[in-house]
Amino acid sequence: MTYKNLDTRKWELDKTTVRLRYARTMISGIFFSHAVEYNSLRVNNVLIFGLGGGVINNYLSTMPGQKLNITIVDIDPVMKKIAEKWYGFKETDMHRIIVEDGVEFIKKASDHGVVIVNVITPKDFTEEAIRMLFCFKRNDPWGKDPELLHDQVLRMDRALGFHLKDGGNYQASDKD
Template identity: 40%
Template sequence: MEKHPKRKVREVICSKIQDKCFNVIDQEASENTFVRMVQSEASPRVFLTQVYFKKIGDKEVIDKTIVQPSYFKGMIQMAFEFGTFGSLEDFGKGHVLQIGLGGGGINILFEDRFPQTKLTSVDMDSTMKYIAKEWFLVKEDDKQKIIIEDGIKFIKNNNQKFDLIMVDICYNEQSSLICPIAPFLDPSVIKAVSDSLTSSGTLSVNFLYAGKLTMENQENFEMDGNHILGCTHNNIPRITPDYLKYRRNKIDKEVRKIIGGDFKLNLQR
């Protein structure tokens, strides 16, 4: 009989603004490691955050050698593929906006791998900020800031410019289109996002569809699972395999080592 990993619910937190609760769950990975996850009770098969921890004596320490989920890497690398950043040094001078905090997985990645990069995170629910700080050890400082505000209101009222905007905001209940939420597909919101980018800025979107969606005029392309969609203000040539190879060769080996990984990129001009 197959042995299932042991799971333990550490806390159940109910949102004050959403009619749903979230479970913080630890799942055993090995004798001294476990995965801490955030699960919406409305959609128990979807985990909003997954971070590996190590047990060192009585302490629980984040295992920063494992970046999970891998689409985080794709969302960051999109800006390198599109030429917003040419090197890790450039990225360290950048300002990134994250819409959708979750448990703070991106924040953990930035604190460890990109400590010089400025990151602003926006989420409408203070429950997520509590979970990120209490259970995933996310900190705020001069480089990282968390704003509790509706993401659409924030982007429409925003007067700052960002080098990279990452939209990772998803439905917490059963839905065919899980990420992004439909309001972010509204033309007025898309324009507001575009206006919030620098002249060479990149938009990176986590697209998660539960099922198979065949894109128009692309009979052999099916959207199933996590994909990273992106666009940029940069005037770039039509994206071809040769162009992608050229861009990847331009990216520092150090950058590829840090954010390399198995993820899907749907790049289209």
């Protein structure tokens, strides 16, 4: 680091990596729940409630080997402005932010079809992961078996290159 590159406002955001444990688990969950097909050029729709820092949608929007139609719903218009100014968000035909109350969005969406949602809270997950919401296809065995779910989380985590190990601690690693 030099004086010339000390100003972090000028740093380019790397959307191809995820360092937050919770975000990594959510991204893995999108694929192991079969909500989205991994390594598929078929268009998959992804709906995210709450933009936060934009880590999840930024990563998904730059993922090679995927065609993801990403919609983020956030109640706060300031979050969209922050995402555009500081996190490199650019709206496209396949990546958008809708400023609206998530509950109202769901009410409107339910007029067009129903989503089956299971809440998974296995005891061996971290506190952040316990609060996660997973969407599964009807009768998916992972929704009923926490050990099977945990094993699948590890498999998908490795496939994505995150390498979840050691009781829930994420480590960058080239090995299994």
